[in-house]
Amino acid sequence: MGDIMIIIWFSIIILAALIEINTMDLASIWFSAGALIAFILALVGFNAFGQVVVFLVVSLVLLVSIRPIVKNYLKTNVISTNTDRLVGKVAVCTKDINVGERGEVKIDGKYWLAISSGEEDIIIDEKVEVLAIEGVKLIVDRIS
Numbered sequence: 314m315g316d317i318m319i320i321i322w323f324s325i326i327i328l329a330a331l332i333e334i335n336t337m338d339l340a341s342i343w344f345s346a347g348a349l350i351a352f353i354l355a356l357v358g359f360n361a362f363g364q365v366v367v368f369l370v371v372s373l374v375l376l377v378s379i380r381p382i383v384k385n386y387l388k389t390n391v392i393s394t395n396t397d398r399l400v401g402k403v404a405v406c407t408k409d410i411n412v413g414e415r416g417e418v419k420i421d422g423k424y425w426l427a428i429s430s431g432e433e434d435i436i437i438d439e440k441v442e443v444l445a446i447e448g449v450k451l452i453v454d455r456i457s
Contacts, residue, residue: 318361322352322368339380339387347372399443404453410435418443418453427451 325348332341351368359367402420410416410427411434418427418441429435430444430452441453 314361315355315358318355318364319352322348322355322364325368326352339384340376343375343380344368344372346375396446399451400445402443403456404441404443404451406435406437406439406441406453409437410441410453415450418451420451425449425451427453430454 326345329341329345329348333339333345347368347370350371351364354364354367355361399420404418404420404425404427406416406427407419407424408417410418410429412429412432415426415428416435418425420443426449427441428450429441431454433455435441435453435455440456442456443451444454445452
């Protein structure tokens with residue numbers, strides 16, 4: 314039984330590492346770490362049930378406690394732009410924004426494509442509030 318567990322833990326280490334390499338989600342790497350501890354326990358002859366318990370506990374503790382810290386520290390995919398500052402600001406409609414269609418607004422001296430979040434058309438010169446940004450479009454709503 315010991316040799317089989319050694320092979321199982323080694324396989325889990327490799328499989329979880331390969332999954333992590335392909336996803337880069339920082340989820341399966343913790344199972345590799347748990348399997349490594351269980352692998353060492355299997356090498357020294359620890360019983361199979363204990364190995365499984367240690368694998369689960371170590372993996373879940375690392376996943377729950379360390380993953381959020383590392384994920385926050387490694388935020389490399391976030392590209393900081395100044396467009397977020399537009400949310401909540403007031404813009405002026407420069408081309409009619411019909412429901413379900415694109416129009417245009419001017420904010421801070423720049424023209425943006427815009428779509429309405431509401432069920433009413435927005436006409437030229439009406440003031441709108443920027444609710445969100447989707448790609449290169451502003452999601453706006455008429456200011457009542």
